[in-house]
Amino acid sequence: MLFNSPQFLLFLILVAGINFILRVANKRLFLLFASLFFIGFFNIASLAAVLFLSGFTFFVGSLIKGQRTNRLYYLALSVNVAAIMVFNYFLSVNSTLRFNFNSVDFNTESFLLMIGLSFYSLQHIAYLIDVKKQRLVAEKIFTDFLLYSVYFPKFMSGPIALHQQMRLQNWEDRPSGALMWQGFNRILMGFFKKMVIADRLAPSVHSIFDFNDTLPGLTVLAGGVLFTIQLYFDFSGYCDIAIGASKLLGIELPENFDFPLRARSITSFWRKWHLSLIHFFTTYIFYPLSFKYRHLKKTASAIAVLATFFVSALWHGLGFTFLLWAFCHTSYLLVELYFRKPNEPEKNRFRKGLKALSIFLLVSFSHLFFRSMSFGNCKHLISELFSTNFLPTNWRVDFIAPIAVGGHQTEHFNFLVTIVFIALFLILERKIFSIFSSRAFRPLFSFLFVILIFLFGVFNNGERFIYMQF
Amino acid sequence: MVFQDTNLEIKANDAAGEIDGWDSLTHMTLINELEKNFKIVFTFEEVINFKNINDIVNVVSKKLS
Numbered sequence: 001m002l003f004n005s006p007q008f009l010l011f012l013i014l015v016a017g018i019n020f021i022l023r024v025a026n027k028r029l030f031l032l033f034a035s036l037f038f039i040g041f042f043n044i045a046s047l048a049a050v051l052f053l054s055g056f057t058f059f060v061g062s063l064i065k066g067q068r069t070n071r072l073y074y075l076a077l078s079v080n081v082a083a084i085m086v087f088n089y090f091l092s093v094n095s096t097l098r099f100n101f102n103s104v105d106f107n108t109e110s111f112l113l114m115i116g117l118s119f120y121s122l123q124h125i126a127y128l129i130d131v132k133k134q135r136l137v138a139e140k141i142f143t144d145f146l147l148y149s150v151y152f153p154k155f156m157s158g159p160i161a162l163h164q165q166m167r168l169q170n171w172e173d174r175p176s177g178a179l180m181w182q183g184f185n186r187i188l189m190g191f192f193k194k195m196v197i198a199d200r201l202a203p204s205v206h207s208i209f210d211f212n213d214t215l216p217g218l219t220v221l222a223g224g225v226l227f228t229i230q231l232y233f234d235f236s237g238y239c240d241i242a243i244g245a246s247k248l249l250g251i252e253l254p255e256n257f258d259f260p261l262r263a264r265s266i267t268s269f270w271r272k273w274h275l276s277l278i279h280f281f282t283t284y285i286f287y288p289l290s291f292k293y294r295h296l297k298k299t300a301s302a303i304a305v306l307a308t309f310f311v312s313a314l315w316h317g318l319g320f321t322f323l324l325w326a327f328c329h330t331s332y333l334l335v336e337l338y339f340r341k342p343n344e345p346e347k348n349r350f351r352k353g354l355k356a357l358s359i360f361l362l363v364s365f366s367h368l369f370f371r372s373m374s375f376g377n378c379k380h381l382i383s384e385l386f387s388t389n390f391l392p393t394n395w396r397v398d399f400i401a402p403i404a405v406g407g408h409q410t411e412h413f414n415f416l417v418t419i420v421f422i423a424l425f426l427i428l429e430r431k432i433f434s435i436f437s438s439r440a441f442r443p444l445f446s447f448l449f450v451i452l453i454f455l456f457g458v459f460n461n462g463e464r465f466i467y468m469q470f
Numbered sequence: 471m472v473f474q475d476t477n478l479e480i481k482a483n484d485a486a487g488e489i490d491g492w493d494s495l496t497h498m499t500l501i502n503e504l505e506k507n508f509k510i511v512f513t514f515e516e517v518i519n520f521k522n523i524n525d526i527v528n529v530v531s532k533k534l535s
Contacts, residue, residue: 133515267493282494283518290498291514297502301495337495 003156003241003465004194011038016180016248024172028147031171031249035152049117050150053083057124058145061131061138076128080121084315087117118315119158122280123149127163129284136164147171153246157467159239159256160276175250178439183247185436186240188449193237194465195457197425200418201230204403209371212380216398217390220381224364226403227371229422231466232261235274238465254279259429261363264355265340266332269363281308298337305333320375328366414456421456508534 002008015034022030040047060076063069130136139145148166175183208215208223215223239256246253260272270278286308293300313326346352368385372378392398404415425432436445501517504510504526510533520526 135515267495271493286494287498287518288514290494291501291517294498294502294505297499300498300502305495333495 003238003245004191007041012245012248016245019249020174020180024174028171029143031151032143032147035147035150035155038152039150039155046117049083049087050120051146053080053117053121053124054146054149055142057128057149058139058142061128061145062140064128064131064138073128073132077125080124080128083121084118119160120149120155122160122277122315123162126280126284130162130164139163139167151246151251153242153249153251154253157235157238157242157465158276159242159254160280161253162280165254169251171251173250175248179247179250181442182437183244185442185445185449186244186247188244188446188453189436190237190240190242190244191457192449192453193233193240193425195453195459197418197421198230198234198237198466199458200415200456201226201233204415205230205371207402209377209381210373212377213402215384215402216392217385217387218392219399219402220368220385221361221364222399222403223381224368224371225361228261228360228364228367229426231367231371232257233422233425234466238467261360261426262356263359264346264352265336266329266359266362267336267340269359270329270333277312281312285311301337302334305337306330316370321369321372321378324369324378325366328369332362332366417456504530510534 011034015031019027019030036047036050039050056079057076060069060072064073127136131138139148144167145163148161148163151161151166154161205223205227208219209227236257243253243255254276256275258272258275260269263269263272286304289307290300290304293303296303309326309330310323313322316322316325346355368381369378372381404412435441497520498517501512505512508530510530512529516529520529
């Protein structure tokens with residue numbers, strides 16, 4: 001049941017409707033069963049794995065006390081790390097699912113099995129560490145623990161919500177009309193980002209990245225830029241749907257993005273991109289390491305950055321390309337750590353824009369590694385980027401064709417419309433966001449976005465969400 | 471020193487994100503300088519719960535008294 005499938009919409013309407021009329025006492029159990037059904041619908045083996053992992057983590061969590069349970073604690077941590085590795089690496093090795101744009105080609109079996117478990121296991125790891133460090137009192141009721149772990153809007157690809165965040169929610173209250181309307185609009189915004197922008201860019205990105213064609217450097221750079229935009233709209237669109245669906249049920253999930261493509265330093269980019277994962281890495285890897293070695297001053301931060309990105313690369317996948325991506329960002333951050341002077345508040349709008357653009361290009365460059373299908377593919381792209389023919393000799397054939405036509409991009413007018421929407425979003429996203437939550441504009445927003453999605457959305461090839469593979 | 475800005479004015483409620491230069495990369499450098507200057511030792515749990523200047527001042531003054 002992908003978020004952009006008719007089954008999910010039907011499921012969500014049913015669950016939100018029943019949740020709205022249900023008695024207070026039954027709500028938690030109802031949402032738990034809905035979530036287990038959601039997981040079981042994908043694959044019954046996933047459901048079995050989830051019940052085992054949650055059961056074991058809950059059991060160990062309730063036993064953790066002092067040194068005597070150390071062995072059990074490390075065993076539970078290892079089991080959860082192993083779950084991430086098994087589902088992220090071994091079950092996806094033989095599948096052809098990465099960025100394939102023909103949805104029928106998926107190796108569905110292995111793909112469906114691994115869904116969600118790498119996100120979900122991170123929450124267990126955080127739970128165990130927090131209970132062990134006495135930051136959190138272990139959950140006493142198993143069904144509550146299970147609900148916080150498997151809650152369906154966040155299950156597949158986050159946002160990662162820790163137990164302490166889930167515990168504070170108003171599970172008993174009936175969602176207010178205002179919150180539900182907000183949720184509905186948020187879902188529309190998500191579909192718009194996914195279907196009008198991300199899916200429209202997918203064929204262009206595919207045609208630049210996946211064919212080992214000889215391309216001029218500028219076209220490769222454009223590929224990196226387009227993929228950065230695709231990834232942002234795909235993943236933040238996904239999160240909009242997750243957060244919106246949860247609001248319909250009266251539960252607020254944490255935000256995952258804070259307009260990252262406007263960041264004016266890499267440090268600030270990482271405070272705005274995939275926030276819930278960064279929060280996890282900062283709390284459980286970066287801070288413990290930089291605290292331990294704090295007497296080494298900046299070197300402590302450097303060691304911690306290196307370790308954090310190494311783990312992040314491994315979490316994303318077992319590939320040399322992810323390590324290169326991590327190396328790229330580590331280098332950027334170290335340069336900023338050692339050489340960046342604190343900013344005077346920048347007043348000049350042109351210089352502000354220029355800074356944001358240069359950060360955007362650096363991030364796009366790192367995405368050449370992130371998106372490459374293989375190390376060979378990645379080497380090819382980098383050598384094209386730095387080859388002597390940076391500018392295309394024949395613009396139509398070497399630049400416009402791979403991007404706008406690409407052999408796959410058939411609706412040219414819609415592609416141009418998408419480019420206009422991207423520009424509007426990149427410049428005005430914060431404004432669009434505040435308008436859609438204001439009371440007066442809510443109905444207008446819903447009406448407008450439904451029309452825009454039906455007019456310009458991609459309906460036929462239903463790209464799955466990029467972050468589902470992690 | 472830590473934030474490389476001699477003109478920096480700090481208010482008690484300034485949060486980590488509001489002072490330019492104070493981010494997760496420089497947080498522990500600040501902690502290390504405080505420990506050296508006041509000859510105190512922080513625990514990890516104290517350090518990760520510092521959200522603003524006020525939190526730090528409270529813990530430091532408690533340790534000094």
